Amino acid sequence: MRPFDYVEPETLDEALEILAGDPDDTLVMAGGTSLVILMKQDLVRPERVLGLRRIAELREIRTTDAGLSLGALATHGALARSQAVRDHAAALAATFAAVATVRIREQATLGGNLAHADPAQDPPVTLLALDGVVIARSRFGERRIPLDALFVDFFETSLEPGEILLRVELPPLPAGARATYKKFLPATLDDYATVSVAAVIATDASGVCTHARIALGGAATVPLRAREAERSLTGRRLDDAAIREAAALAAAATDPIDDLRGSADYKRAMAEVWTERALREIA
Amino acid sequence: MSEHRIRFTLNGETVDVRVPAERLLVDLLRYDLGKTGTKDGCSVGVCGLCTVQVDGAPMSACLLLATQVDGTQIRTVEGLATPLQEAFIDEGGFQCGICTPGQLVAADALLRAKPRATDAEIADWQMGNLCRCTGYYGIARAIAKVRDAR
Numbered sequence: 001m002r003p004f005d006y007v008e009p010e011t012l013d014e015a016l017e018i019l020a021g022d023p024d025d026t027l028v029m030a031g032g033t034s035l036v037i038l039m040k041q042d043l044v045r046p047e048r049v050l051g052l053r054r055i056a057e058l059r060e061i062r063t064t065d066a067g068l069s070l071g072a073l074a075t076h077g078a079l080a081r082s083q084a085v086r087d088h089a090a091a092l093a094a095t096f097a098a099v100a101t102v103r104i105r106e107q108a109t110l111g112g113n114l115a116h117a118d119p120a121q122d123p124p125v126t127l128l129a130l131d132g133v134v135i136a137r138s139r140f141g142e143r144r145i146p147l148d149a150l151f152v153d154f155f156e157t158s159l160e161p162g163e164i165l166l167r168v169e170l171p172p173l174p175a176g177a178r179a180t181y182k183k184f185l186p187a188t189l190d191d192y193a194t195v196s197v198a199a200v201i202a203t204d205a206s207g208v209c210t211h212a213r214i215a216l217g218g219a220a221t222v223p224l225r226a227r228e229a230e231r232s233l234t235g236r237r238l239d240d241a242a243i244r245e246a247a248a249l250a251a252a253a254t255d256p257i258d259d260l261r262g263s264a265d266y267k268r269a270m271a272e273v274w275t276e277r278a279l280r281e282i283a
Numbered sequence: 284m285s286e287h288r289i290r291f292t293l294n295g296e297t298v299d300v301r302v303p304a305e306r307l308l309v310d311l312l313r314y315d316l317g318k319t320g321t322k323d324g325c326s327v328g329v330c331g332l333c334t335v336q337v338d339g340a341p342m343s344a345c346l347l348l349a350t351q352v353d354g355t356q357i358r359t360v361e362g363l364a365t366p367l368q369e370a371f372i373d374e375g376g377f378q379c380g381i382c383t384p385g386q387l388v389a390a391d392a393l394l395r396a397k398p399r400a401t402d403a404e405i406a407d408w409q410m411g412n413l414c415r416c417t418g419y420y421g422i423a424r425a426i427a428k429v430r431d432a433r
Contacts, residue, residue, distance in 0.1 A: 005285040006304035036346050101411025106340035
């Protein structure tokens with residue numbers, strides 16, 4: 001690994017000040033699982049790494065009036081075990097529990113995961129379906145970024161130089177909402193998904209869909225919302241035809257790439273299959 | 284470039300060393316501290332050979348900067364004294380042995396976190412510790428045996 005300078009401030013204000021001093025050559029590190037590999041493989045060459053680990057407030061997971069607040073330094077393991085996360089949506093806890101292996105889950109953080117912006121990761125998909133909003137702060141103030149505006153391209157986010165991702169906020173779900181996360185793993189259980197699907201559905205007393213969210217991972221250069229599929233469900237009874245139509249629309253929203261986990265055509269076909277399975281589970 | 288003084292406990296003993304920022308925990312353990320039980324395998328956090336416990340949680344020492352463990356308690360295979368080792372021998376939990384330190388450190392972390400871990404939880408927890416010899420059955424039997432003996 002190339003040499004670099006490491007700084008580990010005790011407070012967020014101090015961290016923002018340091019980052020503002022040299023935002024282009026400083027990389028922010030949370031758990032380090034992705035950044036350390038990128039540095040080892042010489043894919044990134046920071047002059048300085050800013051470690052966040054001492055800023056305890058960023059670890060907090062708590063329920064607020066506005067819903068659920070997940071600190072950027074909360075580990076996948078902590079999020080999977082959190083009663084607050086399970087109470088909000090068991091599917092979200094299950095999503096964190098399905099990431100890689102126990103070793104990665106204990107080290108890797110929510111904020112690191114989102115800032116890394118790997119389109120095959122699990123948490124962004126479920127967080128998108130739960131209407132997650134990222135709160136980022138720089139020395140000049142705070143911004144709220146809806147999660148689907150955070151992901152710009154392959155490993156690229158809309159975070160500005162000098163900004164640190166602080167937390168993700170999830171609004172309360174509609175009463176009776178049901179959520180699921182499905183991960184298609186044709187090789188091994190600790191692999192990245194070929195495609196993954198998160199869905200959230202609420203229906204009224206007569207069975208008509210009042211709220212629908214469908215998000216996909218591994219299906220484009222960014223994790224994405226399948227908005228047309230969502231619209232096709234809203235106001236309808238969730239019968240076989242509605243589910244099939246939504247699954248086809250979700251697949252049409254994808255723009256996958258060929259890679260080791262499948263060809264683009266195969267991923268598109270699997271996006272349809274797994275969207276259908278997800279919707280059937282919670283319809 | 285920058286150098287850092289870090290202090291942590293390693294298997295109960297205090298370590299107080301200076302490291303360059305880019306020093307990995309696995310290299311600190313093996314080359315600076317002589318604890319070669321922790322192996323460096325894939326170097327990308329997949330194989331589990333370098334599993335250590337950081338404040339009780341299993342992590343990959345190849346993915347941790349040494350600076351990240353300042354103030355923590357580290358346990359490596361050299362610090363284990365559990366019936367797991369005997370159980371691995373009795374149940375054929377290894378053959379070539381390269382993965383064994385990581386398997387043991389991971390299994391010890393599991394039984395500390397979940398003394399009543401189910402067979403499925405054992406399989407899920409050890410999933411990140413690859414073994415190319417045993418087919419995993421002996422390893423799973425060994426861990427279940429220690430769990431059941433408690």
